[in-house]
Structure formats: C-alpha cells, structure tokens
C-alpha cells in the first residue's frame with residue numbers, strides 16, 4: 456500500500472481552517488497535515504493535534520513533505536513559498552488570487568517547468584469549480600465570453616443595501632465578520648480582487664497573459680443608496696459584473712457595477728454567491744453558481760485540488776490551442 460502523502464500548510468486563517476475542517480470529513484484520503492506555518496504562534500486555535508511553527512524553512516526544507524498548500528494573504532511571501540516548493544519538487548496548491556493574478560507569466564513558466572502540479576481552484580469563485588472547468592472541460596473549445604460575479608463581499612454588500620437598506624459601512628463590517636472580505640477590503644470593493652480572478656480565467660480560457668492594468672475597473676464605492684433606489688424603481692439590481700470578451704484578436708476585460716434586469720442570469724445571484732457564465736463557440740452558454748467566499752466553500756475547493764493532485768491531475772493550459780494572437 457502507498458504511504459500517506461505529507462502536507463505542509465502555510466496559513467491557518469479562514470481558508471486554512473475551512474480546508475482543515477473539510478479534510479477531517481475525509482479520513483479515507485491518504486494524506487496527513489504534518490506541519491502548519493503561521494505568523495503568530497500565540498493565538499488560540501482549533502487543530503490541537505497539529506504541529507504549528509512560525510518558521511517557513513521548517514516546511515520548505517523538509518524533504519518529507521511532498522505537498523505544500525499555501526493559504527496566506529501576503530502575496531509576496533506566498534509567491535516565494537510556492538516557487539521554493541516547486542523547485543524542491545513538491546506539488547503545490549494555492550488560493551492566492553492576488554499572487555497568481557499578478558504573476559501569470561511566472562505561473563505560466565512554472566506550469567511549463569514543473570509539469571503543472573500547481574493547482575489553485577480556490578483562487579477564483581470560492582467553491583465553484585470554474586478554473587478546472589475552463590482549463591479542462593472547455594480546453595478544446597473556443598471561449599467567446601466569460602461574464603459573472605467574482606467577488607462575494609461586494610455582492611454581499613450590494614445585496615444588503617438593496618434588500619434591507621443597509622448602509623455600505625454596516626454591510627462591509629458584516630462581510631468582514633463573516634470571513635468573506637480580504638484583510639484589506641479595498642481589494643474587494645474596488646473591483647481589484649474580481650479583476651485578479653478574471654485575469655486567471657482569461658489565462659486558462661485563452662492561454663494568454665493579461666495584466667489587470669489593461670482592464671476597465673470601477674469600484675462599488677460610488678454605488679450610493681440613491682443609485683440603488685433608482686435601480687430598484689426600475690425593477691433592477693446593481694451588481695459588480697466582471698466581463699471578458701474576445702473581440703477579434705483582442706481580449707477585453709472589465710469589472711464594474713451594472714444595472715441588472717430580472718431576466719439576466721446574474722439577477723438572482725445574491726449575498727456572497729458568485730456566478731460565472733462561460734460562452735463557448737460549440738456548446739453555447741454554461742452558467743455556474745455557488746458560494747464565492749467563506750471558509751467551508753473555499754476550503755472545499757482546496758480539498759478538491761488536493762484530490763486532483765492525488766489523482767495526478769495537472770492543468771492543461773499549455774495544451775490549449777491559442778485562439779487569440
């Protein structure tokens with residue numbers, strides 16, 4: 456019988472704990488968390504049976520660990536840990552959309568050099584299996600458009616303002632209390648978090664690297680109660696919509712608040728839910744809806760990556776036939 460694969464985990468915040476809780480429900484999986492690296496050892500924690508350290512080298516230089524799971528919010532440190540782990544021949548999982556979105560060229564190089572045993576489903580759309588679907592299921596299809604709601608916190612805020620007339624600040628605090636928002640919530644409300652996610656989808660849909668600097672990005676901070684009231688009077692809702700369109704040889708991306716009518720598939724996607732609609736040339740439109748933020752949904756996407764790694768799965772993006780020049 457094959458021995459259990461040993462995991463080194465970076466981070467034990469919202470997503471780390473969500474992953475840990477999900478993993479406990481799957482005792483049959485041939486894996487064990489050997490070491491967890493956290494910034495502060497003095498915080499009270501669940502997971503008393505786990506070994507905690509604040510020294511990253513204890514994980515990175517341990518040849519016994521064959522899988523590194525990186526779930527921290529510091530993009531710079533995350534990139535270093537991921538790269539070191541890949542160089543050491545380990546399989547790696549990350550949920551860091553900022554790091555991946557900002558480093559797509561390096562990510563592409565890693566996929567080429569290390570056989571793509573680097574997965575990051577939890578970086579986009581929380582529990583929705585969208586990276587895997589765009590990368591694998593739609594690999595041989597021409598993607599024409601991706602459109603959706605890719606940030607749970609801003610959708611939660613807009614939903615509470617719309618349904619319950621909450622003030623923006625109250626809704627944001629609640630999104631933070633529920634563990635949906637980033638440590639720096641400006642990323643959520645500004646559209647930047649959704650833009651990183653869209654750039655990751657663009658990479659898997661087209662095999663092309665696009666920087667969010669070329670995106671049209673607009674914050675939801677300009678969506679006042681008055682704006683929402685006007686939309687409501689017309690039977691509409693305001694949502695932060697991410698759109699990626701292929702026009703000729705160009706990919707055009709935007710993230711901005713839009714007035715959504717009831718016959719739009721995004722209309723009923725409320726609270727922290729996300730939705731991604733993928734339109735392909737051959738099979739038409741496919742809509743994925745699910746929880747886009749929160750410990751358990753995001754942790755479950757990490758667990759799905761772990762199961763795929765155990766099955767030897769790697770991303771197919773380098774095999775995608777490029778449809779954009």
Ligand code: HSE
Nearest residue numbers: 606607608635637748
């Ligand atoms: N802050 C993110 C969101 C978490 O609200 O969507 C999930 O990526």
